[in-house]
Amino acid sequence: xxxxxxxxxxxxxxxxxxxxxxxxxxxxxxxxxxxxxxxxxxxxxxxxxxxxxxxxxxxxxxxxxxxxxxxxxxxxxxxxxxxxxxxxxxxxxxxxxxxxxxxxxxxxxxxxxxxxxxxxxxxxxxxxxxxxxxxxxxxxxxxxxxxxxxxxxxxxxxxxxxxxxxxxxxxxxxxxxxxxxxxxxxxxxxxxxxxxxxxxxxxxxxxxxxxxxxxxxxxxxxxxxxxxxxxxxxxxxxxxxxxxxxxxxxxx
Amino acid sequence: xxxxxxxxxxxxxxxxxxxxxxxxxxxxxxxxxxxxxxxxxxxxxxxxxxxxxxxxxxxxxxxxxxxxxxxxxxxxxxxxxxxxxxxxxxxxxxxxxxxxxxxxxxxxxxxxxxxxxxxxxxxxxxxxxxxxxxxxxxxxxxxxxxxxxxxxxxxxxxxxxxxxxxxxxxxxxxxxxxxxxxxxxxxxxxxxxxxxxxxxxxxxxxxxxxxxxxxxxxxxxxxxxxxxxxxxxxxxxxxxxxxxxxxxxxxxxxxxxxxxxxxxxxxxxxxxxxxxxxxxxxxxxxxxxxxxxxxxxxxxxxxxxxxxxxxxxxxxxxxxxxxxxxxxxxxxxxxxxxxxxxxxxxxxxxxxxxx
Numbered sequence: 001x002x003x004x005x006x007x008x009x010x011x012x013x014x015x016x017x018x019x020x021x022x023x024x025x026x027x028x029x030x031x032x033x034x035x036x037x038x039x040x041x042x043x044x045x046x047x048x049x050x051x052x053x054x055x056x057x058x059x060x061x062x063x064x065x066x067x068x069x070x071x072x073x074x075x076x077x078x079x080x081x082x083x084x085x086x087x088x089x090x091x092x093x094x095x096x097x098x099x100x101x102x103x104x105x106x107x108x109x110x111x112x113x114x115x116x117x118x119x120x121x122x123x124x125x126x127x128x129x130x131x132x133x134x135x136x137x138x139x140x141x142x143x144x145x146x147x148x149x150x151x152x153x154x155x156x157x158x159x160x161x162x163x164x165x166x167x168x169x170x171x172x173x174x175x176x177x178x179x180x181x182x183x184x185x186x187x188x189x190x191x192x193x194x195x196x197x198x199x200x201x202x203x204x205x206x207x208x209x210x211x212x213x214x215x216x217x218x219x220x221x222x223x224x225x226x227x228x229x230x231x232x233x234x235x236x237x238x239x240x241x242x243x244x245x246x247x248x249x250x251x252x
Numbered sequence: 253x254x255x256x257x258x259x260x261x262x263x264x265x266x267x268x269x270x271x272x273x274x275x276x277x278x279x280x281x282x283x284x285x286x287x288x289x290x291x292x293x294x295x296x297x298x299x300x301x302x303x304x305x306x307x308x309x310x311x312x313x314x315x316x317x318x319x320x321x322x323x324x325x326x327x328x329x330x331x332x333x334x335x336x337x338x339x340x341x342x343x344x345x346x347x348x349x350x351x352x353x354x355x356x357x358x359x360x361x362x363x364x365x366x367x368x369x370x371x372x373x374x375x376x377x378x379x380x381x382x383x384x385x386x387x388x389x390x391x392x393x394x395x396x397x398x399x400x401x402x403x404x405x406x407x408x409x410x411x412x413x414x415x416x417x418x419x420x421x422x423x424x425x426x427x428x429x430x431x432x433x434x435x436x437x438x439x440x441x442x443x444x445x446x447x448x449x450x451x452x453x454x455x456x457x458x459x460x461x462x463x464x465x466x467x468x469x470x471x472x473x474x475x476x477x478x479x480x481x482x483x484x485x486x487x488x489x490x491x492x493x494x495x496x497x498x499x500x501x502x503x504x505x506x507x508x509x510x511x512x513x514x515x516x517x518x519x520x521x522x523x524x525x526x527x528x529x530x531x532x533x534x535x536x537x538x539x540x541x542x543x544x545x546x547x548x549x550x551x552x553x554x555x556x557x558x559x560x561x562x563x564x565x566x567x568x569x570x571x572x573x574x575x576x577x578x579x580x581x582x583x584x585x586x587x588x589x590x591x592x593x594x595x596x597x598x599x600x601x602x603x604x605x606x607x
Contacts, residue, residue: 012487018436037528060528084428103432
């Protein structure tokens with residue numbers, strides 16, 4: 001009898017076949033669907049709410065890590081990563097992935113991962129707390145982000161790092177602005193302060209992280225406060241400490 | 253003083269030995285052929301020989317100043333001989349200052365000294381050649397050990413570079429992913445699995461040709477690239493299309509083994525893998541008179557694939573081109589209008605693979 005729903009997100013057909021063959025040994029797990037890329041995967045997870053996902057990392061358009069970012073926290077399933085790249089293992093576990101299977105995948109190793117998954121599912125935990133805390137965007141082993149992926153309506157929006165002008169704190173969200181557009185994303189300022197290259201981005205205020213090259217000018221506003229005028233027309237506050245950082249960055 | 257010859261104890265031992273040998277020789281010659289008092293002969297032998305070798309040390313500075321012996325040219329040899337001549341003349345003047353000392357033993361010794369001054373100078377000049385030879389020997393011993401060390405270092409570097417080249421040429425993830433496909437095919441389509449194992453072996457055999465300088469013909473290289481692309485096609489299915497057709501005229505073109513393969517791998521990794529739509533990888537050859545230009549072109553998804561113009565694979569190709577053709581700029585990369593183009597420009601030359 002089937003009790004759990006699984007999903008395979010993997011762009012290579014033979015790799016999908018192999019996982020399917022392995023999964024046949026587990027009648028209590030029903031394979032809901034197979035997805036060939038992260039977009040389809042994110043949509044299917046939102047729609048079908050699977051319990052367990054086998055997720056490839058290197059996929060067309062967006063990576064497995066980036067895909068997880070598109071999913072609402074309460075819908076996050078248990079995730080078992082499948083990849084030929086062992087350098088992501090550390091990161092995957094940092095993300096509290098349930099397990100990490102290296103290709104070529106051995107049947108025994110798959111069995112171990114499944115035991116772990118079934119135990120976790122039977123204990124009633126979806127592990128989503130851990131996973132959500134852990135998903136830290138599409139770093140793919142790089143030190144700094146080179147793009148931000150976010151949901152926009154039914155689709156997905158990709159913002160290249162070089163297009164970001166400024167990031168502003170808005171309660172639980174941040175407002176990411178480019179030269180022409182603005183996007184909301186559920187993340188913290190601290191996260192982007194750490195994950196964007198400090199050679200290009202400076203935290204000028206508790207609520208603002210700004211790209212240095214996006215600043216048109218900085219003028220005094222009041223005692224101990226300044227105002228930065230950006231090239232896209234926005235005006236943002238600069239604290240005394242932020243002003244000191246800017247002085248250092250611009251060397252004036 | 254930081255001088256590898258004058259600080260060399262062994263050299264000093266030989267030099268002092270040469271001096272004592274000369275002094276003894278002179279003493280015996282004078283003792284046998286003349287009837288001067290022993291005291292005069294002894295003083296003459298010791299002082300003349302000692303002052304000679306003290307003076308000839310200066311010869312080493314002349315040689316060192318001229319850049320040592322390794323770049324020895326007839327001109328430099330001549331200057332060493334001239335320097336020796338000058339030093340011997342200097343020595344004659346110095347020894348003449350001692351005549352007073354000798355005449356204390358025997359009043360007529362001064363006359364004898366002046367009568368034999370030419371034979372003394374000649375002998376000294378011959379001995380200067382011996383001293384020069386001693387410098388030369390020690391210089392070469394030192395020099396060859398240095399050269400050997402350098403050669404070892406170089407050989408080491410070449411080996412490391414080759415190993416690195418090998419590692420770079422063979423992307424392990426490609427192998428792991430392919431083996432995962434094989435694993436899957438053994439269940440779903442065993443004949444295809446067998447076929448793929450053979451292709452993978454063919455590819456590896458070709459790729460592991462150890463010598464980074466090995467040349468081959470374009471037709472052989474393309475044959476191997478076809479194996480590679482067929483393996484990748486098992487993974488990516490219809491997302492990967494390719495066209496390797498070039499005119500018959502280019503098929504014998506000489507090129508380094510596995511120089512094109514990383515370009516195709518790049519196209520697959522960044523073009524095909526990152527795109528959900530089918531991507532065609534196209535190979536083109538172009539006759540440019542003295543040169544042949546080979547191009548690998550692929551479309552890429554501008555929104556999602558982010559090309560880094562320089563990767564380890566491309567750097568590795570440049571290094572090999574530098575080693576083989578003395579020019580790393582034979583590879584150029586162009587990203588334009590949704591197309592990624594890698595062009596390799598090689599001197600036009602045929603290669604015939606051994607049968």
